[in-house]
Amino acid sequence: MMTRVHVIGAGLAGLQAAVELCERFDVTLYEAAPQAGGRCRSYFDATLGMTIDNGNHLLLSGNSAALDYAKKTGGFEKLSIAAEAEFDFCDLETKARWRLRPNAGKIPWWILAPDRRLPDTAGLDYLALAKLLFAKPGQTLRPFLGNGDMARRLWDPIFVSALNTAPEEAFAALAAAIVRETFAKGGEACRPVVAVDGLSAAFVDPALSYLQGRGARVAFGAKLRGLAFEGDRVASLEFGETVALAPDDKVVLAVTAPVAQELLPGLSAPTEFRSIVNAHFALPAPKNMPLLTGVVGGWSEWVFAFPDRFSVTISAADRFMSTAREELAAHIWDEVQAVAGISAPLPFWQIIKEKRATFAATPAQDALRPGAETQWRNLVLAGDWTQTGLPSTIEGAIRSGLAAARLVNQ
Structure with a gap:
């Protein structure tokens, strides 16, 4: 009988861990939400009448773990990878534009080349x-x-x-x-890498198909309420119903830092977080506009020009958490028009405020990040908040899943 591995959390860290383990172990993936992906997923927005991502994410071609994951699961073809490293910028204060070309x-x-810097x-x-x-x-x-x-x-x-x-x-x-x-x-x-068809199409749906095609079970609406311990091992999982663990069973806990601390009192983990604001506007971007433009001198930071919409990201956005959504939409749309060189009334829009988008990437908070290994021999951790050596990114989440899988495989 194959050893069972229980992966708790179907964000990218949990998905990667499950993908790495499903061919060698009997894997069950549990997710409290009705869908997988966590903070990296797509959904249909009724206000816009289209599918959007719950947060805009940019990868680079050097993010090897994330790209290998997409290749393995079958989502790689859903990624748009620029042929060259080019980053367009627009300064709203001076009206200057430039392109960085390493x-x-x-x-x-x-x-040393003036036209590249x-x-x-x-x-x-x-x-x-x-x-x-x-x-x-x-x-x-x-x-x-x-x-x-x-x-x-x-x-x-x-x-x-x-x-x-x-x-x-x-x-x-x-x-x-x-x-x-x-x-x-x-x-x-x-080189910039963008999931132009949505994060779920590139990173979530292919992984679920990969898992199900190899006999792994996926349980949605399964919120872990507690763990029971016996000596140096997890003995059972409490989901409302108790799942008893056999002596050789393993557990990968791939939940958020606050949830992990609730389940494992005394766990060292980041306690401070930073916000992100994402804005979406249901108007097709001009065909000649760069897919990505960095914005200087405004509220907006990066403008994504998709065929069916504009999407804008504002990082370290705690200052905007109390700003009315209508004010954000109107102001950001004015900036989008300036960046895109268009004039149009405010289209249908959506503002998504993520108050706890990432852990605060400060020296003090980084020192709180735990490794994947725990004091319990059959429990390992995964998540971009664990000690990956990287900030809270897709690449960090994927690497944390790989680290957890390596420990289970030992």
Whole structure:
């Protein structure tokens, strides 16, 4: 009889763990919600009359774990991967536009080419990225980026979106980890990757099909209410009904940090979180508009130009949590028009405020992140809030699922 593995939570961390384990073990995946994907999924929005994502996510071609997961499960073809590393920007204050174009090789000669870098900058201005790679424990990001015009126009938009935390308090080592795996490897690792048909089509639905095709069971509406322990192992799971565990059964707990702390009192985990605002507008973007544009000098940070809509992301958005949705929609739409070069009345819109979108990527909060291994021999953890060495990202979530699967496989 095959050993059973109970994966609790069908976000990307839980899905990855289940995918890695389903061919060797008898896997059951439990999810409290009616659908999988957690904070990375698509849904039909009746206001817009279309399917949208509950949050906009950008990957880079250097996110190897996420891309390998998509290839394995069959969702890779649903990803749009840019042929080259190109990042368009629009400064709403100065009306200036530019395109950042790192070259493909590891030697960054692009910083010497005026048409590839930020206007009115010199090659030496980009040494901040190199210095960042040598950040010491506890250092925050702002001293590396500075407070000048280059930080405002380039570094802040990039790193605020990557860490969802203001540079003044963000952990420099987490920013360095991103640079090390993307920009430091050259433009080939920096090509933008977008799930143009939706996050579920690329990362969720294919994984569910993969699991079901290999005999794994998926139970929705199954909220774990508690765990019972006997000595150094989990003895049973309480879902309203008790699931007793055989001596060799394993458990992967892939829930959010707050839920994990409720289930495992005394667990060290992040306790502070940062918000994200996503705005969606039901108007097709101009066909000649870049898929992604970074915005400087406004509320918006990144504008996604999809064939059926505009989508906007604002990271580190705690300051907007009390702002009326109508005010957000009107203001952001004015900025979208400026970025897109269009004039149109406010279309049907949707504002999604995620108050606890990610853990706060500060040195203190990073120090609270636990590893995948626990004191119980048959229980491991997964989730982007565990110690992956990365901030709260799709890549981090996928890697946490891989780490949990490796421990189960030992």
